[in-house]
Every structure is written in C-alpha cells, then in structure tokens.
C-alpha cells in the first residue's frame with residue numbers, strides 16, 4: 328500500500344509559508360518571467376541570478392521582444408553568468424514561444440534548454456500542474472527523507488529518485504509543494520551542519536532515524552578534468568586597435584569572442600599561466616601576452632576592433648578576469 332504523505336505536505340508547506348525568501352519570480356504567474364528565472368537558476372546562485380533576471384526583463388519585457396533580439400546582445404547581457412549554451416538555447420526557445428506559448432509539460436519539454444526538471448518546475452509554478460521539480464537541493468532532501476544511498480546522477484538513480492519525487496508530490500498543491508521542498512533544500516536541509524534537531528519534518532526523515540544524514544546524497548565519482556593550455560596574444564596597434572574573433576567551433580564558449588589564441592598540448596615553456604579556470608569538465612590554463620605593434624598582423628577569421636569598442640562584444644569570464652588582472656579594463 329502506498330504511504331500517505333499528507334502530514335509531511337502540511338508540515339513542509341507550513342514551514343515554507345512562514346520562512347521563504349521573497350524572490351521576484353515568485354511574485355508572478357507570467358510564464359515568460361518564470362521561464363527566464365528557471366533557466367538562469369539552472370547553474371547559478373539565487374543572488375547572482377536575481378541581478379541578471381532584472382536586467383533581462385527590463386531589457387526585454389516580453390518573450391516577443393526577446394525573440395527579436397540580436398543573439399550577440401543576448402550573449403552580452405548573459406556575460407559573466409557562464410554556461411553560455413543556456414543563453415543561446417534561451418534565445419532559440421524565445422522564437423518558438425513567441426509563435427505559441429506552451430501550456431503543457433510536453434510542449435515545454437520540447438523547447439531547447441528545457442529538461443524534465445525545468446518543464447516540471449514551470450508547469451507547476453505557472454499552471455499548478457502536478458509534476459515534480461527536481462533540482463540539486465531537492466535530490467538532497469529526498470535522499471535523506473528516504474535514506475537512499477543510490478547515486479542520484481546515474482541513469483538508474485535518476486529513475487529511482489523520480490519515482491520518490493512522484494510519490495512525495497502533493498498532487499493537490501503541486502506549486503506550493505515544489506516551492507516548499509526546493510526552498511527547504513536551499514536554505515534548511517543543507518549539505519553540511521543542518522539543524523536536524525529542530526527540523527519541522529524530522530519525524531519523516533529516515534536518514535535522521537538511521538544516523539546517515541552526513542553521508543547523503545551520494546553522487547557518482549567525477550571524471551577527471553581535462554587540462555587545456557590556451558595561449559592568448561593581445562595585439563594592440565598605435566591607434567589602439569586590437570584583433571578578436573568569434574569562437575564558432577562546437578566547443579566551450581561557442582559564439583563568444585576572444586583575442587588571438589594558440590592552443591597547445593602542454594604548458595608554454597616561456598610564459599607562466601596568468602589564470603587557471605575550472606569548467607565542469609575542463610581546466611583551462613591560460614597565458615596572456617600583450618604585444619604592441621605598429622600594424623596589426625593579418626590573421627584569417629580575426630576582426631580589427633577599437634579597444635574602446637570591446638565592451639560591445641561578449642567575452643568569456645576568463646578573458647574578462649585577465650584584462651582586469653593586466654590592468655587593461
């Protein structure tokens with residue numbers, strides 16, 4: 328017989344109503360705004376996402392406006408938020424949404440950049456449809472409530488956790504339930520040192536009963552990071568012009584701009600790295616050299632731009648940090 332979670336629902340929703348943070352995207356039912364916030368929150372902390380959220384919705388107040396935007400401007404606006412595929416997918420999705428705003432889980436899920444979790448979150452927040460929403464914080468809460476030590480980021484683990492999420496879902500109040508469990512994971516049931524003794528749902532928590540809280544959740548072992556060596560040259564001529572090009576290849580930072588780059592298989596023998604930048608699967612060791620020249624070299628695929636116009640182009644965070652470190656920005 329299926330377990331009844333009414334008591335858990337009441338306790339967690341009651342906790343949420345008394346303790347939740349006020350966030351701008353919670354004050355609206357507008358699918359466009361909720362969608363923007365969910366895409367931004369996929370890999371970004373709330374404080375940073377809030378700032379970008381305001382910038383986006385002030386610049387493009389409707390999905391139709393975003394659909395008509397220039398991709399370069401979207402990337403520029405996204406600059407600093409990382410995981411730029413999100414911005415490109417967001418722009419593609421905006422064009423589709425401007426034709427027809429999705430209303431079902433399947434229609435949301437079919438848009439670029441929307442996975443099961445985001446589709447569930449949007450459908451429950453906008454339409455109060457009964458779908459679970461699973462972010463990293465929710466996986467942690469569920470792993471502990473169920474005392475499940477299966478790695479949640481494996482194919483098998485995902486299935487098991489999805490089933491738990493469906494079982495736990497408050498089908499009458501999906502919006503409130505999803506908001507409550509996400510907020511609880513983000514602010515109370517923390518990775519370390521959570522206050523289990525005063526937890527409002529401790530009597531439902533099997534990990535607390537079995538003393539396994541600090542061991543959960545379990546992830547699969549990480550693949551080792553791949554090291555890459557980027558050697559940048561910043562040319563500057565006497566008219567304060569430089570050379571940049573847009574990364575077109577299917578690789579990190581696609582469609583972002585950068586200075587003249589030579590990638591090598593090993594570290595430069597002559598120039599120490601200025602920065603080491605860690606991405607989800609790669610570690611980039613980057614050297615930067617500034618070369619003052621009378622005339623810029625002619626390099627295929629590179630564009631001549633005035634130094635003062637660089638701010639019109641979106642660069643990766645690594646380059647922006649390097650410019651600051653070199654005192655060039």
Ligand code: SF4
Pocket residue numbers: 468471472515516517521522523524526527528529532534535540
């Ligand atoms: S008892 Fe501790 S681990 Fe369990 S849900 Fe509460 S805060 Fe999380």
